Amino acid sequence: MSKKEIKLAKYAGFCYGVKRAVETAKKLKLENPNKNVYVFGELIHNADVINELEALGIRTLYEIPEKVENSICIIRSHGASPDIISKLTDAGFEIHDLTCLDVKKVQQKAMELVKDGYYLVIVGKAEHPEVVAIRAHAEQYGNNILVSNDVKELKQHEEKLKQNKKIGVVVQTTQRLETLNKIVEYLTSISKELKIYNTICLSTSHRQNEARELAKENDLILVVGSKKSANTTHLAEILNKISKTIHIENADELKDYDEILNSSEKIAVTAGASTPVNIIDNVINYIKGGK
Ligand code: SF4
Incomplete structure (x- = not known):
């Protein structure tokens, strides 16, 4: 491959929430060698990290057993109901x-808004574990709750929303700002009182803003991370509209893109919040011609 300019994003890889979860899980097992340590649901969307945790004896729990002894269960960064x-x-x-x-x-x-009588709109993907838990927390105080990241879908509930005088909005932490803006624009047109909490987390905003700039300045941008990860797929969606973008889970997938890699002189690399540093390093090495 010809000599290339390769730029790695500052905000690539583990965010502070994921870092804290992975480090604390390992520490808990180390400090409690005689206890069973479980995580309810996969700790992060990354098979390598899950395998590494399993090797340390930290197992993923998908169903709740009736009775356990001597066992710790970790609630992952997404939260739980x-x-x-x-x-x-x-x-x-x-x-x-x-x-x-x-x-x-x-x-x-979300709980405050429902308690205060707002019809709650959670901007996000209904089946994402973070959103499931947010909804479940709010449902303790009422059932006027909708989850959507799509204006068309919300329009189907327009009558219900209009009947309620107050609408409150929160957002899944890894959503795109554009999605929130579109939904707020629509809700403004149908509501008398609208209270919005932009709860997109700082780590997501920094990562998306930086990646946008990198996409503008480079011929090609690679997004590294699981296709199951919400923040990684959103990142790829944003960048696709700005520049040539490839979303890969790891360096192995780059074999299919040799032609485009060869024809690009300036390549930027960013990664989702659940992508470990060794996977990012392998991608950089591949582009440099290390394969
Ligand atoms: S993406 Fe944001 S909200 Fe989610 S774990 Fe990381 S820092 Fe926390």
């Missing part, structure tokens, strides 16, 4: 809550 936490506690788990503090803030705001 109050019902799940109480079932885990009843089963006998010692709970370690590693819900990211930014996610906790969204849960808090």
Whole structure:
């Protein structure tokens, strides 16, 4: 490959919430070698990290057993619904809550809005675990709640929304600002009172803003991270509209892109919040011709 200019984003890879979750999980196992350590749901969307944790004896729990002894259960950075936490506690788990503090803030705001009589709109993907937990927290105080990241879908509930005098909005921490803006524009047109909390986390905003600039300045931008990860796929969607963008999970997938890599002189690399540094390094080495 010809000599290339390669730029790695400053905000590539683990965010502080994921870093804290991974480090604390390892520390917990180290400090409790005789206890079973579980995480409820995959700690992060990255198979390599999950395998590494498994090798250390930190296992992923998908279903709650009836009774356990001598067992710790970690709540991952996405959070969990109050019902799940109480079932885990009843089963006998010692709970370690590693819900990211930014996610906790969204849960808090969502609960406040419902308590104060607002019809709550959660801007996000309904099936994403973070959103499921935010919704479950808010549902403790009422059922006037909608989850959507699409104006067309919200329009189907227009009558219901119009009947309610007050509408409150929170956002999944990893959503795109453009998505929030479109939904707010629509809700403004149909509501009398609208309260908006922009709860997109700082780590996501920094990562997206920096990547936008890099996409403008380079011939090609690579987004490294799991295709199951919300923040990584949103990053790729944003960049696709600005520049040539390739979303890969790891360096192995780059084999299919040799032609475009060869024809690009300036290449930028960014990565999602759940992408470990060694995977990013392997990608950089591949582009440099190290393969
Ligand atoms: S992406 Fe943001 S909200 Fe999610 S874990 Fe990272 S810092 Fe926390």
